Amino acid sequence: MTQLHTVLTIAGTDPSGGAGVMADLKSFQARNVYGMAVITSLVAQNTCGVRAVENVSVDFIKQELDCVFEDIPPQAIKSGMLASLEIIDLVADYLQDHQDIPYVLDPVMVATRGHRLINEDAIEALRQKLLPLATVITPNLMEAEVIIDRPLTDEVSIIRAGRDIQSLYQVKNVIIKGGHLEGEAIDYLFLEDGSIKMLSSQRVDTKHTHGTGCTFAAVIAAELAKGKSVSQAFSTAKAFITKAIETAPELGKGNGPVNHTTYKGE
Template identity: 50%
Template sequence: MSIAKALTIAGSDSGGGAGIQADLKTFQERETFGMSVITALTAQNTLGVHGVYPQTLEAIEAQMDAVLSDIGADAVKTGMLFSADIIKLVAHKLKEYDVQNIVVDPVMVAKGGATLLQNEAVQAVVEELLPISTVITPNLPEAAKLLRLDDIKTVNEMKEAAEALYQLGPKYVVLKGGHLVDHSATDLLYDGHKMHELTTERVDTKHTHGTGCTFAAAIAAELAKGREIVKAVEEAKAYITAAITYSLEIGRGIGPTNHAAYRQMRERKGLS
């Protein structure tokens, strides 16, 4: 049988809630064949990141060559890339293999505050990755850093930021509003012409580890299956909302989202 193929290029989370592990769980749940390129190992749990160990450029390039020269990918999602050199290599290889459907999640800081992207690498994201991306999925602090703003506090400021991010080269911008102080959770999808607002009720939980990774991976999976962008983002929004609503209270810190929740919820309702 044939199956859509999705590749994640990101860091490994030993605690299983974010990074490569979250992406592969999401790909499986969204009925795509998941593959991975590990850019860094992290010693991580619900309490935080206790160590970051970047992989060599040679190791990253070998992984990308192995997957893309043989299996190929219908969509690629990038997450933690850590350094400017890794970003430049990944961008070069994606262009070399003419990869379509590139979802860039510009991971910068972990939930516990640990830095996952070196400061000097931010410009490399802007110059190397954004121009080749299909869609970027920054949260508000990440968007502010990409645009060199102090902060983004309102939906109107979000709209202005989405327009500014679009000017940096991506085909679509998904700006996540989870950091807004509001009763609702509003994300924006901007295509250069129309601003789509995707709003759900905010879930009252601290267990949100891996939400950004999971949301971006879900978008990548839907694009890999051939969905157009608005439907892909809407489905990913529904998926991550369920994952947060039924998040897992494990560990002694910030627990992970529940990657199986959307499927289980639909099964209970008798939906396919």
């Protein structure tokens, strides 16, 4: 009998399939793990942008979580869009009782085309309640700026921010994705032991990057479920997302999705 590792995503939807739980489940499948999903928000979006957001009630999200944990316990958890203070409080309370499970926090705040996805009052709750529970967090440059509340313009400021996020919010491991800077696409992993691992790739000249953050974090969660280290998971996720962007299928009229099917590495 084949034993599949299990991974849960807690996030919003994307009917066009490129981001949110749709991207997460595709990424889990690509990495040969069994994916499950708890929906936090119904998002009417496509490659051209976000039209509307309806948050799921906290009571219903709690029932979703109970259904998963009572039946098929996850070996890793990834969260994405947690759009309100109440949703963050619920997820934090739930994770507090399951701190033995690796938790990847993708602090989704802004969609690819700039639409704000999180309430202002939820940002501080995310900082104080979720960051300390995470095995690793995966903000992009803009999200890291929101967390640390200052601009990040170069490598020096990114390194300082990574260290500060670790110390201020007791985060074990921090990944800051530097893809929005000029030059090579460099991602920075600040490890719990104080070391820094940097991975670079050639920048791909494409607008088709919808769902890259979701995909990157989902691959990390999949690898942690298999028992891989954060450093190993980081390397796999970097290779996966680079290939996914390079082979993006150019779907849609806006910022199209990446290709979740082409990376064949271990």
